[in-house]
Amino acid sequence: MKNNTVVSKILILIVIGSLFACDQNYGSGVRPAEETMEKIFGKMEDSGKYPVLDRTDTLAGIDENKNGIRDDIDLYISKQGFTPEQEKAVAQAAAVMQRSVTIDVKNKRALAQLQADQDRSATCLTRVKFGVNGEVIGLSFALDIESLTANTKKRLKNYLAYNHTLDGSTWSPDDYVGDPCVK
Numbered sequence: 001m002k003n004n005t006v007v008s009k010i011l012i013l014i015v016i017g018s019l020f021a022c023d024q025n026y027g028s029g030v031r032p033a034e035e036t037m038e039k040i041f042g043k044m045e046d047s048g049k050y051p052v053l054d055r056t057d058t059l060a061g062i063d064e065n066k067n068g069i070r071d072d073i074d075l076y077i078s079k080q081g082f083t084p085e086q087e088k089a090v091a092q093a094a095a096v097m098q099r100s101v102t103i104d105v106k107n108k109r110a111l112a113q114l115q116a117d118q119d120r121s122a123t124c125l126t127r128v129k130f131g132v133n134g135e136v137i138g139l140s141f142a143l144d145i146e147s148l149t150a151n152t153k154k155r156l157k158n159y160l161a162y163n164h165t166l167d168g169s170t171w172s173p174d175d176y177v178g179d180p181c182v183k
Contacts, residue, residue: 041151051076053151059102059158068095073148085181086138089121089128092182093142096121097149105161115166123180 044050051072054061061070069077073094082090096118103114125138150159 089124093121101155101159120180
């Protein structure tokens with residue numbers, strides 16, 4: 001689990017570096033890092049492995065059915081072939097992730113509630129069976145959702161601000177009593 005945390009932090013740093021690397025405009029008016037990121041996203045989307053991601057200039061993005069999960073993330077989850085129990089656990093994680101991208105980091109009450117919901121969601125993912133290495137698969141899929149949800153500069157900045165407020169907090173799936181999965 002510790003390796004996933006390290007890998008996750010490294011991936012976030014790479015994305016941040018790519019987004020903020022070049023502040024100078026070049027002849028084309030597009031910075032090289034942005035060209036590279038567009039190509040990378042394009043290749044991922046063209047492969048069919050990842051959905052065409054919502055890149056609107058809002059924190060929330062498009063959520064037509066108002067279930068708390070961006071529509072592109074909903075579509076991605078639905079195409080994974082999960083059992084109903086697995087899909088509910090992943091949807092719970094996606095909804096929490098969506099809130100972490102849009103939260104007002106000055107609202108201490110909302111931050112505390114989101115942290116509790118995030119702990120509950122992570123615990124749910126560890127308790128739902130995802131094959132042989134269920135816990136690892138469920139939590140690693142949550143990292144995919146994290147990457148897909150914080151997919152624009154604005155969303156990533158707000159998500160990093162949220163994470164900064166949590167600096168030093170800990171979580172253990174053993175701390176949660178009862179059923180952590182939303183019904």
